[in-house]
Amino acid sequence: MTFKSSFSATRRDFLLGGAATLGVVAAGGLSMASVIGRAGASENAGGAVNMLLRPGAAQASLVPDPAYQTAVWAYNGIVPGPEIRVRQGQRLHARLENALAQETTIHWHGIRVPNAMDGVPGLTQAAVKPGDSFDYVFDLPDAGTYWYHPHANTTEQLGRGLYGALIVEEADPLPVDRELVWMLDDWRLTESAAIDDGFNAMHDVGHAGRIGNVVTVNGVAPMGTFGDVPVRPGERIRLRLLNAANGRIFALDFDELAPMVIAMDGHPVTPHRNETPLLLLGPGMRFDLVIDIPVSGKPSFAVTDRFYEGMENAIARLVPSGTPLRDHAPDGDLALKPNSLPESDLGQAVKHDLIYSGGMMGDMILSQMIRSGHITPEKLSAMGMESAAGSGMGGMANMMRSMFGAGNIWAVNGRDPDRDGNGPLVTLTRGQTCHLTLMNATAWLHPIHLHGHAFRLLARNDAPVRHQPWLDTVLIEPGDRVEIAFVADNPGDWLIHCHILEHKVGGMSGVIRVL
Ligand code: C2O
Ligand code: CU
Numbered sequence: 354m355t356f357k358s359s360f361s362a363t364r365r366d367f368l369l370g371g372a373a374t375l376g377v378v379a380a381g382g383l384s385m386a387s388v389i390g391r392a393g394a395s396e397n398a399g400g401a402v403n404m405l406l407r408p409g410a411a412q413a414s415l416v417p418d419p420a421y422q423t424a425v426w427a428y429n430g431i432v433p434g435p436e437i438r439v440r441q442g443q444r445l446h447a448r449l450e451n452a453l454a455q456e457t458t459i460h461w462h463g464i465r466v467p468n469a470m471d472g473v474p475g476l477t478q479a480a481v482k483p484g485d486s487f488d489y490v491f492d493l494p495d496a497g498t499y500w501y502h503p504h505a506n507t508t509e510q511l512g513r514g515l516y517g518a519l520i521v522e523e524a525d526p527l528p529v530d531r532e533l534v535w536m537l538d539d540w541r542l543t544e545s546a547a548i549d550d551g552f553n554a555m556h557d558v559g560h561a562g563r564i565g566n567v568v569t570v571n572g573v574a575p576m577g578t579f580g581d582v583p584v585r586p587g588e589r590i591r592l593r594l595l596n597a598a599n600g601r602i603f604a605l606d607f608d609e610l611a612p613m614v615i616a617m618d619g620h621p622v623t624p625h626r627n628e629t630p631l632l633l634l635g636p637g638m639r640f641d642l643v644i645d646i647p648v649s650g651k652p653s654f655a656v657t658d659r660f661y662e663g664m665e666n667a668i669a670r671l672v673p674s675g676t677p678l679r680d681h682a683p684d685g686d687l688a689l690k691p692n693s694l695p696e697s698d699l700g701q702a703v704k705h706d707l708i709y710s711g712g713m714m715g716d717m718i719l720s721q722m723i724r725s726g727h728i729t730p731e732k733l734s735a736m737g738m739e740s741a742a743g744s745g746m747g748g749m750a751n752m753m754r755s756m757f758g759a760g761n762i763w764a765v766n767g768r769d770p771d772r773d774g775n776g777p778l779v780t781l782t783r784g785q786t787c788h789l790t791l792m793n794a795t796a797w798l799h800p801i802h803l804h805g806h807a808f809r810l811l812a813r814n815d816a817p818v819r820h821q822p823w824l825d826t827v828l829i830e831p832g833d834r835v836e837i838a839f840v841a842d843n844p845g846d847w848l849i850h851c852h853i854l855e856h857k858v859g860g861m862s863g864v865i866r867v868l
Contacts, residue, residue: 407452477846
């Protein structure tokens with residue numbers, strides 16, 4: 354099957370009502386079978402899944418109107434790229450064939466891979482040149498919802514469409530009537546639906562990241578009936594949600610559906626309803642939800658993003674029809690079997706702090722955190738920032754100006770860790786428990802992502818977090834302190850960075866070294 358014919362299949366799905374693009378196990382409107390046929394995925398005798406991923410130029414119908422085509426960069430010609438499905442414990446052999454005109458890599462977001470497979474150019478491997486290939490081979494230790502994306506020129510490569518879902522199935526999957534995978538994205542398009550090429554604009558780096566003007570679900574903007582998902586009354590749905598946007602945070606309203614959260618960042622969590630009415634999904638983050646469609650009630654249920662007040666985005670509409678599948682919601686435990694992650698020994702933990710500062714209006718928040726005692730003089734002096742503490746706002750502003758003069762909009766412990774040549778932020782020995790306090794002394798939210806490990810979220814602002822979920826990305830609000838813990842059991846140099854990709858470019862990054 355050629356790229357062109359698979360593309361028109363996708364188009365035909367739109368004309369038939371569009372639901373297929375939001376549909377079952379079919380990111381980008383392609384079934385796994387067609388992906389396998391076209392992309393060369395196969396299972397070999399040893400049980401490994403083989404996959405060919407070819408990033409290159411392609412066309413996409415982001416806006417569901419045949420008059421608009423968007424030139425994108427895509428894996429195997431489709432946005433999102435092919436959904437990869439493996440079973441827990443299986444091996445994935447993914448060959449990257451670079452058909453782009455620039456260097457690239459693939460990072461397996463959330464997967465505890467060996468360091469050499471982590472896809473960070475200049476840290477874990479050399480970037481893959483145009484025309485070259487690279488073989489990623491690793492086992493999938495954890496079941497759950499993960500994804501893959503480049504880690505080279507990441508703002509532009511992700512922003513032009515390079516990403517896909519990586520689903521690791523449990524040995525005993527939760528019994529549900531169907532599964533949906535929704536990869537959310539946000540695009541900055543011109544009036545002719547072309548991608549705006551102002552990547553890494555200073556304003557985006559110093560503010561909320563590259564926020565776009567068209568939100569897509571599995572590569573299509575839900576407009577009118579294109580966002581409709583026909584469902585059955587009484588149906589039980591497992592919804593895997595992923596945020597692949599450069600900068601946009603989604604705050605999802607599920608109407609009257611009251612989803613149960615069963616996993617976060619891939620890892621099972623005690624099934625619970627979200628504490629707040631809106632589910633916050635920062636870039637890089639995932640949620641697995643169970644939704645029971647009411648047996649009777651509203652004719653449709655809207656899923657809406659309300660992060661920016663007055664600027665809602667439609668995500669989808671679930672439209673029940675047909676005879677009910679059952680007369681009340683099924684009983685049964687929603688708890689998934691936990692992945693086997695090394696449990697932290699907090700009594701023996703080494704403690705480290707990471708203070709994030711900078712950005713527009715950051716001096717104000719930093720001063721507030723110093724005044725409230727959340728950032729102590731000792732911590733500041735450890736950051737080489739004590740002069741600022743003593744000299745009030747004027748001194749602070751001056752220090753900020755000199756520190757961030759060279760385009761380093763953000764700082765971590767007063768440093769520009771990716772560029773200052775001063776080595777890792779934190780060095781751990783293998784097996785150590787690290788208790789890390791992350792402090793957001795900026796006026797912006799930051800989803801901070803750790804490579805190579807999952808961590809437990811322990812506390813926010815000294816209050817223990819309910820269920821203490823395992824995460825790889827934690828969203829931190831302005832002025833907040835978050836405590837996480839993990840066992841440093843995976844040797845190598847691992848990035849810890851803001852997944853608002855423009856913030857990483859502006860210096861919000863660094864390495865945790867595990868010896
Ligand atoms: Cu999703 Cu460092 O990446
Ligand atoms: Cu950030």
